Amino acid sequence: MIRRLLSFLYKNEVSAYLIQLLTFGAIAYVFYQAIDNLIINIENRGIRTGFDFLSLESGFDIAEYLIDYSSSSSNLRVFYVGLLNTILVSFVGIAFASLIGLMVGIARLSNNWLIAKLAGGYIELFRNIPILLQILFWYNLALTSFPHPKRSFELFDSIFINLRGIYLPKPIAAEGFIWVLGALVVGVVLRILVKRHFNKRHDETGVETSTFVYSFLLLIGLPVAVYFMLGAPLHLDYPALKGFNFKGGISLSPEFLSLILALSIYTATYIAEAIRSGIESVSQGQKEAALAMGLTQKQSLKLVLLPQALRVSIPPIINQYLNLAKNSSLATAIGYPELTSVFTGTVLNQVGQALEIVFMTMMVYLTISLGISLILNIVNRRMRIKGQ
C-alpha cells in the first residue's frame, strides 16, 4: 500500500504538481503573514493609507520644474514634476553618452597609437569608479571651484558660469516663427519623397544618384530661407546680473550639470566598449570581400560593415540606456529634483506613506524598463539575419 503510494508520488507529473502546489502554498502563506502583520502595524502606528495624499498641498518648493509648480501645488503635481525631470535627465544623458561613447569607441580602434591609448585609458578610468562617487565628485568640484555670481566666468558676454550654474541666452520665438518650423516639416517630407524616388530608380535601372545636395537644400536651405524672408523672427534673451543672481536666459543648475556629466561619462565607457566589440566582430574577410566586389570604401562601410557591426552593438547599447535611466535616481544624493529625490524623498518624509510612494516609484521605473525592453525586442527582430 505504502509502496504504491510512494511510487505514485514519484511519478514525474505527480511530483511536479506537488512541488508547484507546495511552493505556491508556502509563498501564499508568507504573503498572508506579511500582510496580516502589515495591517496590524499600520493600525498600531496610525499610518494613513490610500492615495488621498496625492491631492494634498505639497508645501515645499522645488528648484527646477518643467511644468508650473509652486508650494501650493498638490503632491500629485510633485510626482509629475519629478517624473518629467527624470525623463529630461535620461534623454539628455542618453544623447551625450551616445555621442561620447561613439567617439571613444571609434578612437579606441584608431591606428593612431596615442589616441587609441587615451581612449582605452578613459574607459578603464571611468568605468571603475562607482557612478554615485562620480556624481558627488563633479558636484563637489562645481561647488568648490566655480566663482561667486559677481565674479562669473564670461564667454562672449552671453554665457556666464558661476556657483549657481551655467547661464545661456534663451531663444524666444516671435510671431511667424511657426512658419519656419512648418518649412522644416515640409523639407523633411520632401526629402523622404526625393530619397524614395531615387531609391526606386536605383532598384529599376541601377543608376545611383547622390541625394546630398537635395537633402542639404530641403533640410537646411528651405527653413533658413523662410527664416530670413520673415525677417528673422527669433530673439535671444540674454541673462543679466540683477542683485545677487542672474535673471533671464536659460539656467542650468550645478546639480543638473554634474548629474548629466557623471551619467554620460560613466555610461559612455560601456557604450564605447559595445561599439568597439561590434566593429571587431565583423571579420576582416567581409571588408575584403566588399572591396573585391567593387564597392567603394564608403559603400562597403555603409552596406556591408556597419549593418553587421550594429547588430552586435545595439542590444548592449540599449541596455545601457536603461541603466542610465535607472541610475538617474542617484540624483537624490545631490538633491536634483527628479522622481526619487523629490517624490520618494521629500514627499515620503512629509506624509510618511512609504508603501504607496515606493510602489508608485517602482511602477514608474518598471514601465520605463518594460518600454525599453520592448524597443530592444523590436530592434532585435528587425536586425535578425534574414533566413536564419
Place this chain on the structure above:
Amino acid sequence: MATFEQQTAKKAPNSEIGFAHWLRKNLFSNVTNSVLTVFALYVLYLIVPAIANWMLFDATFAPVNNEQCGREGACWRYIIEKLDLFIYGFYPAEGYWRVQWVLILALVFVWIAKRLKQHQYKLKIIAGLIIIYPIVAFFLLYGGLSLEVVETHQWGGLMLTVIVATVGIVASFPIGVLLALGRQSKMPVIRLLSVIYIEFIRGVPLITILFMASVILPLFFHEGMNMDKLLRALIGITMFQSAYIAEVIRGGLQAVPRGQYEAADAMGLSFLQKTTLIILPQALKISIPNIVGSFIALFKDTTLLLIIGLLDVLSMVHLSTSDENWLGRSTEGFVFVMLVMWIILYSMSRYSKALELKYSTEHKN
C-alpha cells in the same frame, strides 16, 4: 662561368626601423593623424601637469593643520589623519585587531583551500570552512561572550563596504541558483514566479529596493521584531543581487550542451542528481567570470548605502567634509575614495578578464 657570391644582407633602411619609424607609423601616418596627435598632446599638456602638481608637487604630507596646508595643492595630511575613520568607521580603536583578524583568517582559509588541490576530503573541508568562517567573523566583529559588543551602527568605512559586498554575494548565490533553475524549469508556476521576481528586481533601480528594505520591510514583520538597519540593507542588497546572479547562472545553464542533459537522463539519474552532479558543476564553471563581474557591480553599488544612511567608505568621506578642523578639504576626500575604489575595482576587472581567458578553452563548439 660567372660565380655568384653570397651577398651580405643589407641593413633595413633607416626609415623603417627605430624610434623615428615607430613615431611615423603610429602617430604621424597622415595629415589627420598628425593633427590628432598634436591635439591630444596639447590636451595632455593642459591636464597632466595640473593634476600632477595638485596631487604631488604642491601637495602637503607633513603633519600640519588645515591652515598651514597650502591651497594650491592637495592636503593629504587630512587623509592621513582620518585614515582610521575611512577604514573602520566608528569602530572602537581598541577593537581594530578584531577586524584585522577577520581579514587574516579569510586569507588563511583561502590559502588552505588552494593548497588542498586533490585532497581526499577537499570538498568537505571547504564546505566546513565556508560554514565556520562567517560564524567566527561575526563573533569577532560583533562580539559576545568575553569580547566587548560593538553594535552594527558603529561599523563603517571600507570595512563595511567589504562586509556588505561579501555578504551580498555569498547570500545571493544560493538564491540566484534556485531562481535560475526555476526560470529554466518546466513547471509553469515555478517558472512564472521566478520570471516575475527576476524581471521585477532588474526593472527597478537599487535605490528603490533599498528604500523598500529600510522603510517598508519592517512593516511586514511582527511588531516586536526590531530589525537592525544593517540587516535590512543586507536583505535589500541580497534581494537585488540574487536576481542578477540568477541571470548570470541562467547564461551558464544555457551554455551547457544539450547532450549533457540527455546523457544524464539516459543514465537514469533523478532530477536532483542530474542537476547537482552533471549540470550545475559545468554551468557554474562557465559562469565564474560573469559572477566575478557581478561582484564588481555589487561592489560599486555598495556606495548607495550612503543614501539610506549607512556609513560605508564614501559616507565617511562625505561626513568628514563637515569636520570644522578640516573645512574645504572635500576634494581630497573624494579623490582618495576614487583612488581606493579604482584600485580595487580595476584589479578585480583584470582578474575577471584573466578568468575568462582561463575558462574559455572549453565548450567552444
